[in-house]
Amino acid sequence: MRILAAGLSALVLTLGFSSASRADELLKECMVTSSEKMCQCIIARIPADQRSNAILGLRKSNQSVSVSGNLLNPSNLSPQEMQGLNAVVAAQAYCM
Known part of the structure; x- marks a missing residue:
């Protein structure tokens, strides 16, 4: 029982760090x-389970703008x- 409790505690800590x-x-x-300030507001409005996808989307958008200077084409997502x-x-x- 103690091993299970210790395992669950480790999992909760890992998930907490992962979310942060x-x-x-x-x-x-x-x-x-x-x-x-805007980003803090945005982050507060995005559910934790969608943050990984938000990172992927923003990263792709930022790369598109920095490489070509053009806005991202949604068909490339x-x-x-x-x-x-x-x-x-x-x-x-x-x-806003």
């Missing part, structure tokens, strides 16, 4: 094009990247 790490990554990607960008756009609209 995703928030840090999301903040980093968001701040490429937005202020910290994977379903996960599209879901992530949709979550970011919805949160951004709320935060």
Whole structure:
């Protein structure tokens, strides 16, 4: 029983750090094009289970703009990247 409890505690800590790490990554990607205040608002509006996809979508968008100077073509996105960008756009609209 103690081993199970210790295992569950380790899992909870790992998930907690993982969630914090995703928030840090999301903040980093968001701040490429937005202020910290706006990004904090956006992050607060994106559910934890959508943050990985939001990171993927923002990263792809940031790469597109930095490489070509053009906005991202949505047809070049994977379903996960599209879901992530949709979550970011919805949160951004709320935060404006």
